[in-house]
Amino acid sequence: MGSADLAARFEQEFGRLPDGVWQAPGRVNLIGEHTDYNEGFVLPFAIDKTARVAVGVRPDSTVRLLSTYGDHGMVTADLGTLAAASAKGWTKYPLGVMWALQQQGITVPGVDLLLDSNVPLGAGLSSSHAIECAVITALNDLTGAGLEPEEMVLATQRAENDFVGAPTGIMDQSASLRGSKGHAVFLDCRDQSVQLVRFEAEPAGLVMLVIDTRVSHSHSDGGYASRRASCELGAEVLGVKALRDVRLEDLDEAAGLLDEVTYRRVRHIVTENDRVLQTVELLASAGPGSIGALLDASHVSMRDDFEISCPELDLAVSTSRANGAIGARMTGGGFGGAAIALTPVTSEQQVRAAVVRAFADAGYAAPDIFTVTPAAGAMRIS
Known part of the structure; x- marks a missing residue:
């Protein structure tokens, strides 16, 4: 729904025009899974x-929330x-x-809010973060809080961790x-420094396919939290602030100090972490066509060492690779969700058809398959 349509729907629902419309994108993680909360x-x-x-700002402390999708009805809360x-x-x-x-001492006004989203759920x-980032961008503008992006990142993380109850990074x-159009965001999660890395598949004759398995997940469930706890235990036993400080050459020694599961x-x-650094180097020196093996290795590591994949994700990845994708991996927190497959344009239809067929043969629900391109970050659009 465009900004004008959303504003018109807002007027229809709330009896007045909104003060503005803001948007924030979803994301695909090219590589670097569960490394964020490990700094x-x-x-x-x-x-x-x-x-x-x-x-639209209200004169009182009431919040009225309505979504364009689903039959949820209006929700009212008091600030x-x-x-x-x-x-x-x-x-x-x-x-x-x-x-x-x-919690940061910012006075938040009551608001009427209408949400519309085309980011696939689960x-x-x-x-969820797209919603949060659109809302904080709007409130930053409407309150004149003047928060920098880094501050908004930490505020939304606090919302996730302490209000939603999801221990995300x-x-x-x-x-x-x-985010920035045509670029990936190389983020150091220790100091929040960002380097924009050019990532454009199409000029290299490639497309980035997303294969949504339709196996939904929730980060407030136990699997994510247990992985985070394992990482914290590993850091404690190894005597480091975070697993970011453990080097590849330290792994042999770590194997003798940790139980088998924590070690993996x-x-x-x-x-x-090493694969992320290699990917950044390769994108700069050789372009997106050079990173397929790193995507593959990432998936194997998530499947076997971190154990956050599932049969549907593994099938999406293996079928994509067998039918022309140059690299594929699950993306996101795991236990469901989506896989990505970096695919030559000439093989796109073959990969799509093969994955749909493989899911049907396995008795799985039909996946949703679509392409994505790197887009701009959160902004006001009207």
């Missing part, structure tokens, strides 16, 4: 699928009594942002708030 390196990019919010336990469904994301801003493309918000969790993080 490591990630390489996501903002995608051309966005969450949009039309927002004076925001509590995580009372927030349900998608509304916990905008309410969490409002709560986090209040696909590992960060639909800063990668998703950073991609959504700091640690090995994934250490090797994945």
Whole structure:
């Protein structure tokens, strides 16, 4: 839905025009999975699928929230009594942002808010962070808070961790708030420094396919938290601030200090950080056609060492590779969601057809397959 259509729908629902419309993109993580909360390196990019919010300031402390999708009905809350336990469904994301801003001493006004999003839900493309980033961009403008992108990243992380209850890092918000068209966001999660790395598949004769397995996941469930706990245990036993500080050459020694499962969790993080650095170097020197083997190795590591894949993701990856993709991996937090397949334009239709056929043969629900390109970050659009 375009900004004019969303504003018109807002007027229809709330009886007045909004003060503006803002949008923030979902993201695909090219490489660097679960490294963010280990103070490591990630390489996501903002995608051309966005969450949009039309927002109008109210004279009181009431918040009214409405979404264009689903039969959710209007949700009303009061800014004076925001509590995580009372927030349900998608509304916990905008309410969490409002709560986090209040925790920073920012006076948040009551608002009417209408959400529209075409970021697939539960696909590992960060639909929730897209909502949060659109809302915080709107509130930053409307309150005159003057927050820098780095500050908005930390505020939305606080909303996720302490209000939504998902122990996520800063990668998703950073991609959504700091993305740039035609570039991936090389993020150092220790100091939040960002380097934009050119990543354009089409000039290299490639497309980035996203294969949404339609196996939904939730980061507030236990699998993500248990992986994070393993990483924290590994860092504690190895005597480092974070697994970012463990080098490849330290892994042999680590194997003698850690139990077998914790060691494999640690090995994934250490090797994945190295793969991110290699990918950044290769993109600069040889272009996107050179990174396929690193995508493949990342998936194997997530499947075997971090154990966050699932049969549908593994099938999407193996079928893509067998039918012409130059590299493929699951992307996102895992336990479902989407895989990406970097594919020659000439093989795109073959890969699409083969994956659909493989899913049908396995008795899985039909996947949703689409292309994405690196897009601009969060902004006001009207």
